[in-house]
Amino acid sequence: MLDLADELHRWCAEGRAFAVATVVAVTGSAPRQPGAALAVDADGTVIGSVSGGCVEGAVYELCQAALVSGESVLERFGYSDEDAFAVGLTCGGVLDVLVTPVPADGPDRPVLAAALATAARGGTAALARVAAGPAHLLGRALLVTPDGGVTGTLGGTEALDRVAGLEAAALLDVGRTGTVEVGEGPGEGIATPGAGGTAAERPARTGSRCGEPVTLLVESAVPAPRMLVFGAVDFAAALVGAGKFLGYHVTVCDARPVFATARRFPGADEVVVEWPHRYLDSQELDHRAVLCVLTHDAKFDVPLLERALRLPVAYVGAMGSRRTHEARLDRLREAGLGERELGRLRSPIGLDLGARTPEETALSIAAEIVAVRRGGTGAPLTGARTPIHHDHRAAWATGPRNGLPASL
Template sequence: MHEVLKTVARWQAAGIDCALVTIIRSTGSIPRPVGTLMAIARGGTVVGSISGGCIESDVFHIATEVMDTGNATVRRYSADDAGAGSVALMCGGSMEVLVQRASTEDLPGLELIADSVAAGRPVGTATVVSEGAHLGRSIVVTGASWAGTCGDPLLDAAVSARVTRHLETGTVTTVQLGGTGDCAGDTLSVLISSIARPPSMLVFGAVDFAHALVRTAKLLGYSVTLCDARPVFATPERFPEADDVVVMWPQDYLKNAAITPSTAICVLTHDPRFDVPALEIALRSDAGYVGAMGSRRTHTDRIERLRDAGVTESELSRLSSPIGLDLGAATPEETAISILAEVIALRRVGSGMRLGQISGPIHPSEPDRTDSRDLPGTATGNRQVSGT
């Protein structure tokens, strides 16, 4: 999301005409979830995607018209669209997309998104998605301020308060509000999207596997810290992709580390002097994922040492060891994918099985996201759980 909006902000600064496309509603199985963005610049440059390719060409032509007229529009795509000249969504579900011009007048404040993401601060957007005079009106909200308008000062204040409550969730939801911000009228649908602080990964052990894991985790948007007690191995030169390289005993670092449910802890040392004291703390923390590398023999020995140290069976059940999924990984790079696959499966409540061996939709169906109560902290996306 933020990469697309960052590109739009750059186009705005350069004076390039552009349009923004947002999935605002869906039913059944669709390739991308509600809130997914795609941007199109005058001249043909496209960033992002809203489907597997079956509707992008049609959306491109609509975006060109919207850039010419300045009038936002909503289009619906469905697997049932089979008429002459129509564009069908091949995955079996249906979606509605909002196409709007993305000039600084239409979408002000996008630079706040790039600044907030760069600083590791949460940021959110709110867009009116019900058809009418306010369609496409948007605001960008940080913890301290907002920019833009949804069409009415009272509505802006109400929407800003709603977005603020969602800043740390990293979720997408739709709320129903009256034209001046009250809940009674239910006249406007407002899509709220938030970009939470990036998830963090703590990697212990400056080994070859750590090189690959740090690089791959960064590609997935993690803020990564590499920690090792050996100053010769734990250097920024050896781990240039890491956000931070710390020379410290793992348990000493963990005692004061900020650990949340969005933290993944990966212990790659397979040395009891390092990993047992670190895992004692990690398994009693709020971390969403705790994994440790090692053979099955190492794992058995480690479990006994942790029991001797007083770690309970409930705490031990949180440990992913040997770390990762069974992908047949042989190289450090393949092992990194194995580890992150397990992290993703835990986060998204996936089975980790081959898709061809399980039934049901490939893409999780989207539930009804309309919620007039707008409960704070509620995860509205299917399979969305607190975790890494």
């Protein structure tokens, strides 16, 4: 539900009652991932999506029913061989969807409102909700902050809240959204023998040796990933728009003050006048960051890329012709970079779309970033045998897809 934080935060502030349906687990081919949400208020207003259209009508009705009953439900939607037109995912996937009512005076309303407020302002927190387990716990929630603080209760034992808080904190630490099993009972929620570590260090579904298992959906709200665009050129202006469309916090950096101005890049979150390598040295970037070098000028490119290719960021791309690229590689080798580091460089930048204009070039760059992020090939899907939705386990904000037991 945190992916609807801006709107749901406003609904909470207005005192609206609503129900929210959240994707808990995905099996096979499906268009949305765990954490995707659809919400319906008491007047029937709907926002969001859980399936891209396949089961929205049925989920809408479940939300309306939950508003009346006041009870959370877990529903499974999948393709029906007997009736291809029945409610289900004709793409062949299976979705587990948690539907939770949020009345104006509900016990979890303050916890959910706090989580939505944090996510809406770009803060960091994890929201853990019971997605499967004892009926009286379904939908209950607690909020975990980066300092280890826990607000709310899952309605079970103190041990359950304590272990749930630890597991949610582990997923928050790596910025993942996914499911994890803990124990409901007097014990400590011990992981399945041999699993080892916390949820962030092992496959997202673990077990327990104490009490009835409880499956938690943990949604992590983390600041937007960063896109650093080096070179205040026309291509940069178009790429800023593409980056914002994809949800990045976009910074444009150039050493030339006449070009690096907020007026030229009104869509950027920041415009910085500084030598690119010096600016990069001053930043703390995480594994989600993408760096796009559009200067194709050796005096800027080489010192910048020498540093960038040694950072644990998600993507480093550089603009230039193939001849420029080969000359750049020679200079980077002279600067001491090895072939493994040079192999991380995406250059010439972007996918082969036949792009000509700045806007088309920005699209090709954005497409390559998405392909790297999601594990795609960039090849046409028509006639291909590759999966449409890749289970790519690179370290990005949303973690791997996690399934619930088939018996649910």
